[in-house]
Amino acid sequence: MLYKDIIKELTHIVGKENITTSKEDLICYSYDATNQKFLPDAVVFPKNADEISLILKLANKEGFHVVPRGAGSGFSGGSLPVEGGVVVSLERMNKIMKIDADNLIAIVEPGVVTGELQWAVEDLGLFYPPDPSSLKFCTIGGNVAECAGGPRAVKYGVTKDYVLGLEVVLPTGEIVNTGTQTLKGVVGYDLTKLMVGSEGTLGIVTKIILKLLPLPEATKTILAVFSDMRDAAATVSRIISSRIIPSTLEFMDKNSISCVDDYANMGLPADVEALLLIEVDGDRELIEKQAEGIKKICLDNMAREVRVAGDKREVKQLWQIRRAISPSLAKLKPNKINEDIVVPRSKIPDAIIGVREIAKKYNLTNANFGHAGDGNIHVNIMIDKHVPEGFNQGSDKAEFLRAEKAVKEIFELVLGLGGTISGEHGIGISKMPYIGMELSPTAIDVMKKIKQVLDPKGVLNPGKIFPTL
């Protein structure tokens, strides 16, 4: 079938208002937060699983590629149409179908913005914990596809810990329901877990059954200031081993903090090496006790200063430092290579010291911050990709090549410490070259076979996760 006829068929499925092939629209669906662009051939906006099923059946018949997309806010390229084809935007499927306060579950469509679901359930005294920093604009569908995490993962886990069941359109177009609406369920293989984190390569999720929790009564926010980064890292390990599980345990090193303007305005000492932002939540009396315990551990581990936020304004101020880091890093160098490595929590000091040594060895600017409580550190190597006109390109190119070498060495370090190369962003296209460092050939082979069974013609989201070479 010709391109024109395929468009005609697709138009027939979704209606002419819900398909576009204009260059301008295609450009707007060519990118995600990786800042890379691949132009699709068409974008469709289906309204339900049946339409998606017809689209995928057509794709199998005619042999075109289909790439699902939520908000396009991913960091690994999961929604990029790297080999062209039809982007299936789930922006229209954005309804919260049910919040069941009696059974503590919510049923949602994939296009629901994560933050909006959180606010909706919080109004009812309920809690959906996974909180990727993009929660105000990323979608639940994308969270499921990438198994998104966030600061609260240290206590509450990640997206996969909340998905009870799914409605999925398989790459061949069949609609299948996985999992249950109940907390327990062991009938057959766990297809839900297989789908969560499959990066949009094994099916298009069209309905999600989520587990909810009761909303914690209160939270307490603490900031600890350290003169030695190793003390801060050791404090993280000590807090965890003392059996207090904070709801947030964020680490920030000197380079990260130095970019944040607000920091200087808060009357905090200038010559710090690291900060820890710690939050506990739960029963009001219990968290007072926990906060005291954490304060003591910080001071025992050489914290120079420990601040406990007294009111909401102070909480906001403390979080402001943490939230301002990622955007402010551009002050060090315009471009960042951001890796979301994870190590066992007791190995955090080794990981951070090791990363610094690698950065020093390759003469690179490096800033580390992130969810230390679960061992997930955002390692940023700052580079300057921009080469001014007439500038000798050699030196900048060299910096990029050094950065690539450093990344590989950091991954070796992390794997040596018993960690993983991606905690919450996924492989997509960004980490495709490195997957073999962590997974054995057998493991990769099993995964490829699963993909082959579900998507024999390879129509769904091609060019992701597994290197073709």
Next chain:
Amino acid sequence: MKTLKQFADEINKCVLCGTCRSVCPTFGVVQREPASARGKVALCGAYLNKEIELSDVFIKQMNECVQCMACKTACPNDVNVPDIILAARAEVAKERGLPFAKSFIFKNILDSERFMPAAMKFASKLQGLLFKGVPEESGLHRRFPLPLIDEMRLVPQLAERFFLEARSQKPEDIGNIPLPTPSTPLPPPAGDRRSQKSEVRSQNNNSRPRIGFFAGCLINYMLPNIGEACLKVLERAGASVIVPLDQHCCGMPVLGNGDIETAKSLALKNLEAFEKYELDYITTACATCGDGLKRRFKELLGDEYPERVNAFSSKVRDITELLVNELQISTPNSQLPTPNSIVTYHDPCHLRRGQGIADEPRELIEMSGAKLKEMSHPCRCCGLGGSFNITNYDFSMEINRSKAEDIKNTGADIVATACPGCMIQIKDGLHRLGADTKVVHVVELLLHSPSP
């Protein structure tokens, strides 16, 4: 003004993270990427890379932005999306020309001291034929079916007597055009005002602070009462107010449509109108005009008249800012129509994000004796977006719907804001919702004093 090409670095600063999707009001309605700030920046980048032309789709996307600046504030990399979009509109105006009607109105009516008041006067007389007044609302409904105007629409009413016209006919009143020569000694402040404002006067060599009042089109032609309220409140605060009669439209609606030349011409005429007087401050009660006078005038005239425009712009204060920070009023001598009224406040985009003013209007509300009750999203755009409301009325009201609901949900008796544009838009939105919340300018809350 920077051209779109000169914004190339700014466009490259966008890392396509998508944060703006959470705040962009046009995306909020359309729920498709091209409507988002990120989509528009990507399109501008694609145009500069010669991947696309200034196509109709491109122009439509650039026009569908309300310039609320929410994206710029939320952006982790401080990408100035609103100005990129303005530059794109200017590029369209330059390369493709403005539609004839727009171009004719901008150049021949808006930019003319004779025709603009005359045209508005004509319209003011005509409106009675087409529209009927709505009781207890300052607005109009159509009398019979009219193209482009639906039945529910509350059309803002043109004043019978324009603000500047009234000024010119009352030379004895405050707000006239006294003392064009700086050397003329100022009259001493009258009676009880002396004690109220002594500090300020002493800073001004024992003279009353001299304030130039910039009305702006909406106050001049539609809501002159706000202008009168400002003059009275300023007078009470011990200021001497000067209203230059040869002031013009601030030019922001024109600039919003990409017509830089007319905007420049208007800015220069306004500079000339106010330069004649020795002024301590220039004030306005319109958030968009204020943002324009402070910021855009410098961009428009900075290259040619850097000193003049800096002298002008550095004197500009929003009326709320002037009253609280410069004149430091503490007792407005006011009494609300209903004592203990609950007032909610809407932050105009061009006041909060454009000028960074959020606390001052709230202080004035509390000073008035009213109880301030915040709505859930006070800084969310009302959807007016200048002429966006005229060219995309339904879209504009769709954006307004969440604002109107938010206001209604507070249960407040009054919604106050600090921009006549927002007032008109919010009135229309509340009317559609069937809510009877009163819409006022913050300054009006300070006005209702018992007569002496």
